[in-house]
Amino acid sequence: MTAAALPKPPNTILIIDDNPDTIRLLSAMVREQGRVLFATSGAAGLELARMQRPQLILLDVEMQGMDGFAVNEQIREDPDLRSSAVIFVTAQSSPEAEIACLDAGAVDFIPKPLNAAVVQARVRNHLRLQSALAALDDLANQDGLTGLYNRRYFDRQFAAEFARHRRHQLPLGVVLVDVDDFKLFNDRYGHQRGDACLREVSEALQDGARRPGELAARYGGEEFVVLLPNVTPATLLQYGDWLCRRIAALGISHPSASAAPHVTASIGLCARIPTEGDSAAAMLHAADMALYSAKRAGRNRSVLAGDTLPEMMTG
Ligand SMILES: Nc1nc2c(ncn2[C@@H]2O[C@H](COP(=O)(O)OP(=O)(O)OP(=O)(O)O)[C@@H](O)[C@H]2O)c(=O)[nH]1
Numbered sequence: 553m554t555a556a557a558l559p560k561p562p563n564t565i566l567i568i569d570d571n572p573d574t575i576r577l578l579s580a581m582v583r584e585q586g587r588v589l590f591a592t593s594g595a596a597g598l599e600l601a602r603m604q605r606p607q608l609i610l611l612d613v614e615m616q617g618m619d620g621f622a623v624n625e626q627i628r629e630d631p632d633l634r635s636s637a638v639i640f641v642t643a644q645s646s647p648e649a650e651i652a653c654l655d656a657g658a659v660d661f662i663p664k665p666l667n668a669a670v671v672q673a674r675v676r677n678h679l680r681l682q683s684a685l686a687a688l689d690d691l692a693n694q695d696g697l698t699g700l701y702n703r704r705y706f707d708r709q710f711a712a713e714f715a716r717h718r719r720h721q722l723p724l725g726v727v728l729v730d731v732d733d734f735k736l737f738n739d740r741y742g743h744q745r746g747d748a749c750l751r752e753v754s755e756a757l758q759d760g761a762r763r764p765g766e767l768a769a770r771y772g773g774e775e776f777v778v779l780l781p782n783v784t785p786a787t788l789l790q791y792g793d794w795l796c797r798r799i800a801a802l803g804i805s806h807p808s809a810s811a812a813p814h815v816t817a818s819i820g821l822c823a824r825i826p827t828e829g830d831s832a833a834a835m836l837h838a839a840d841m842a843l844y845s846a847k848r849a850g851r852n853r854s855v856l857a858g859d860t861l862p863e864m865m866t867g
Pocket of ligand 1: 697730731732733734735736738742743744745746747750772773774847851
């Protein structure tokens, strides 16, 4: 999936309140503005928030057990939840109480007794703000030329997937793709055609990373990277060969290239089950070494880390 193709889910509003009557009342007030979920305790609310990533959380301050401030603190500390905006709902309407809510990191404050028009106006404004922030976030994660995810986003996702695959002891695959003799392409056709070529290659990569959890990114210059969850080395090798053929089949003319008269790419692959001493950086390094082997062996091919090509053995 590319940054440009990120799905836009409907707004989700989570109400956390231990009073079912208040939940009913609030739900009726905001149901036109998004999908409404609710929880009757702080702990259940946090669990639901982690699963559903709501844009907005309407959080009761005065709850039995974990109160609103304690729930809010956990939301602010959790990287997966931090982007959800919290509006406190409280019967305490003194300036001090209002300041305490805003100081705790809530974006707003709704006083009880609830007034439908006030609730709807506040929720509408904050959903708009949340959507603008999400759009900015998408832009920050996107490569300007190709629309693929950028390196910053990839690095973050790779670290998270690496940790997840280590936890569950699953094989993770990383694929480094480098366009062959691209300097010669720019020299011959100019930078603009070079840019167009990179866009076409990106589309091929995007086509090859559409399954859930797969991710294609521009790593820099004429180098790209694909992350494939839960993939064995044998499957990854097939994938690398397929990608090589897919890029060559674009048929972009490149008479000065060394491997073929059209644009090709060399690919370095690494798939393994992450262990304690392993790291995402080490996996990427292994893929990079494999890519180097592919270049040395004549380009337009993919090499799996750990495999030694005959050309490499003779130097
Ligand atoms: N048009 C264009 N060119 C770029 C972009 N980013 C990097 N390049 C060019 O990509 C070329 C990469 O050249 P090299 O690193 O020498 O590699 P190469 O010519 O592809 O050779 P091999 O990798 O060994 O096959 C350089 O000429 C860069 O200027 C870009 O965004 N647009």
